[in-house]
Amino acid sequence: MGVCLGSEEFGSDSNIARSINVPDQGLLGDLLWADPDKDVKGWGENDRGVSYTLGPDKVAVFLSKHDLDLICRSHQVVEDGYEFFANRQLVTIFSAPNYCGEFDNADAMMSVDDSLICSFRILKLSDKKGKIGFSNISKPRMPRHKGGKG
Template identity: 55%
Template structure:
């Protein structure tokens, strides 16, 4: 795809970044088809498990909150000045899924070695046809547009390894995953993901401190896994950290299993209903990790988290596994490495 055309698309998409009301960007169907196809070609040329070098910034769920995506870029830098790995769930819930995925695909096409995108559970037809993306495509374009993006989602990689030390995915671990090379052999393209197996678990599973091993997931799909699973997996594969998304967490990040697993969520003020912050993990060339926090743009009082991870109307700032003296307004830094 011609770089000049991609630059023009990016410029139009960025022109709304100073409007807090979130106007729709002037999207052209031909440009969207072209960007989606070009991104698909890149994804198809990459393995299902991609290898990424530091420095890089890692983001969790975005869910169509386009202006918040632009705020992340404002805070953390725009490509190619900053490298990014996104952990999936770009669409659904928020009102501007098309702008969100169009900009991310355009950046991927323009800077393929600076921007990396993984698949989330919402990049599947059986999910996004029910939670907003299908309806948005029909309202603004037609079913052909939805199908085109769906066909591209089917080629997205599902996991990444940063500097050989940090394993990243949208959901979590799988009882069927013994070796990382199994991820590379997962089949593509898949518009709909099976309700069990490695790929399902990479997109859907969740950590749970109350279980040992694996247990049933209240979502009705995949599993939950305990701290012992994380500790064993990290040791067996000589990793420092597992980084995933998939769950709303109050401060945009939450540690698990003695800080060997980190959950990131990057849609602040999720759905306009909660007051959660967005978290972005910055990995520098020395593998120093800095968590950058972005507050929601909300004026009215929203539901807050209880310490057990549920929502209520009371304040709670506790995050398991993070010492209060290490938490700073601008983020927190940790160094991960083998002794």
């Protein structure tokens, strides 16, 4: 679930038909293409030419409104495989290393344990003979959800 301009209710994406073409405007397009931007307050123009950018303030409002601690998103290249935004209230996870042969990016996988602690596993393609290297990152650890058990 992402943050989007047209979304009124959390979970409103559950009625979206699957295997459809993504329109340039509207809820589905915003869920896919909206990008965080630290230099924006509220909503801003997106360089992609579709959807919007959102500032840290929109992340905080969304999380507060829905009693959540973290937004996980993708569909944007980040150098180290994952990248936090808005005081670790949003994380972008990207899982295509050396994207399109044009970026020297790692990929990441995020795991969430039973205590709602997040950890990351990084995959970095090596320049030497196409070797792949893994590294486990146990930080940053995210706190248990405010409304969670225990």
